Amino acid sequence: MSTQTQISATTVREITDWLYMEAGLLDAGRYREWKDLVAEDLSYIVPLRVTREREAVTDVVEGMTHMDDDADSMEMRVLRLETEYAWAEDPPSRSRHFVTNVRVAPGDSEDEFEVTSNLLLYRTRGDVATYDILSGERKDVLRRAGDGFRLAKRVVLLDQTTIMTHN
Numbered sequence: 001m002s003t004q005t006q007i008s009a010t011t012v013r014e015i016t017d018w019l020y021m022e023a024g025l026l027d028a029g030r031y032r033e034w035k036d037l038v039a040e041d042l043s044y045i046v047p048l049r050v051t052r053e054r055e056a057v058t059d060v061v062e063g064m065t066h067m068d069d070d071a072d073s074m075e076m077r078v079l080r081l082e083t084e085y086a087w088a089e090d091p092p093s094r095s096r097h098f099v100t101n102v103r104v105a106p107g108d109s110e111d112e113f114e115v116t117s118n119l120l121l122y123r124t125r126g127d128v129a130t131y132d133i134l135s136g137e138r139k140d141v142l143r144r145a146g147d148g149f150r151l152a153k154r155v156v157l158l159d160q161t162t163i164m165t166h167n
Contacts, residue, residue, distance in 0.1 A: 007113070012104045015115055015142060018149050023097035031078045039143055039150040042071040046156045066163060067156075095123040111144040112152065119156070123165070132165045134158060 025034040038044075046067040069077070098120040105114045117138050124131040141153035 006106055007104045011113070012102070015104050015113060015149065016102045018142065019099045019102060019115070019117060022151075023099050026097055027095050029092055031081050035074060035078045037149075037151055038071055038074060039145070039152040040071050041152060042069070042074060043153045044069040044074065044151075045154070046158060049158060049161050066158075093123050093125045095121060097121055107141055107143075113142045113144075113149075115140040115142050134160065134163070134165070136160075 022034065022037060025031075025037075044067065045065055048064040048066060099117050100120075101116075101118040103116045105116075107113050115138075117140070119134075119136055119138050121134040122131060123134075136156050136158040139153075139155045139157070140151060142149040143152045
């Protein structure tokens with residue numbers, strides 16, 4: 001990734017604001033509006049991580065994922081949430097996305113940006129006292145589209161090796 005000095009402060013602010021707006025849509029359960037922010041060639045991956053010794057090159061297991069979606073499969077997820085058959089989300093979860101440490105670099109083409117950020121997701125369901133917390137690093141490719149951006153690629157590197165959430 002190139003240094004942030006090659007990207008204007010205005011562009012960094014626009015991208016950061018976009019990430020905050022995206023988090024707000026997800027927290028509000030406005031999934032259809034969120035889906036409208038993704039590119040047609042979306043790649044959204046949450047790879048499986050394992051604990052390895054310091055000498056290991058990576059702790060990501062190649063070819064194994066918790067999630068490997070594209071725009072079509074994301075559309076199916078949103079369509080399911082819009083039906084009365086999304087029992088796992090009835091009543092809906094309450095979530096809060098915290099996005100921090102945003103770093104922006106030039107992408108592979110003039111209208112793309114490589115964006116790295118940290119994410120903390122807090123989620124609670126119903127009236128129970130338990131909650132889920134997921135943390136990790138996101139590596140996004142945002143593409144300028146009209147007066148905003150579209151998410152073209154996201155790789156979420158969760159800090160947990162085992163995800164204990166129910167859905």
